Amino acid sequence: MERLGHLISAYVQHGRCHPFCFARNGSPLSHLFFADDLILYARADIQQAQIINEILSYFGAHSGHRVSKPKTHIYFSPNSNLDLQQTISSYFGYQRVESLGKYLGIHVQHQRLKxxxxxxxxxxxxxxxxxxxxxxxxxxxxxxxxxxxxxxxxxxxxxxxxxxx
Known part of the structure; x- marks a missing residue:
């Protein structure tokens, strides 16, 4: 998994993969790991989807690991275009969700907390x-x-x- 992290970082450093910023002047975030779980952050566009697929395919070919499509979810910002969401979801074959739910017992939040x-x-x-x-x-x-x-x-x-x- 560490090799996958290095691969993602290399794509970001070469400007091929564009990480996500959660705040206007915040640090960009491309991925998070915990054990064998991975959360990828990217702009919602076809080119980024193709690059993510390229990264995952390359890693899978060299490590023997594969993405479990039934266990994989894709979440889009509410600001992203619905047609684009459908296109990207179909491209990957992952289930699109409105919320990522809980991870390690903690709700993954997408908006300001109350x-x-x-x-x-x-x-x-x-x-x-x-x-x-x-x-x-x-x-x-x-x-x-x-x-x-x-x-x-x-x-x-x-x-x-x-x-x-």
Whole structure:
């Protein structure tokens, strides 16, 4: 997988692959890896789709790895043309989705977050509290347990989200 990352970076450095910028003056992002998962970011146009296909085909030919079409999804910005979305989706044969859903237990967000988007964190804490058999613990044990278990839940999500209200 590291070789695939180098291949994508080489295409970006040579100006063939155009990464995506999430903010006007933000750093461009072409890909993200986690274990054997890959998220590719690119402009929604036919040339970029062909280049991505070229990269994946080259890597597959040399490594023996292949993209699993049933497990692969393609997400488009709401600003992209619907006909272009259909053309690119058909070209790849990947399922087009309106949202990428969850990845490693965290929602992949596509818009500005609202306070209600964090309700799932409070729900997770409530579920933990309901499941406790706290009556069997002394008060000091309950406090220690609460500090160690309950504080870990929001900390995990704070690694990826800025929880500013």
């Amino acid at each position: 306070c209600a988007d964090y309700d799932f964190i409070i729900d997770k804490v409530k579920i933990k509290l309901i499941g406790w058999k706290a009556r069997s613990l002394f008060m000091a044990g309950r406090i220690t347990y609460a500090k160690s278990v309950l504080s870990a839940i929001p900390i995990y999500f704070m690694q990826t989200f800025h929880l500013g209200f």
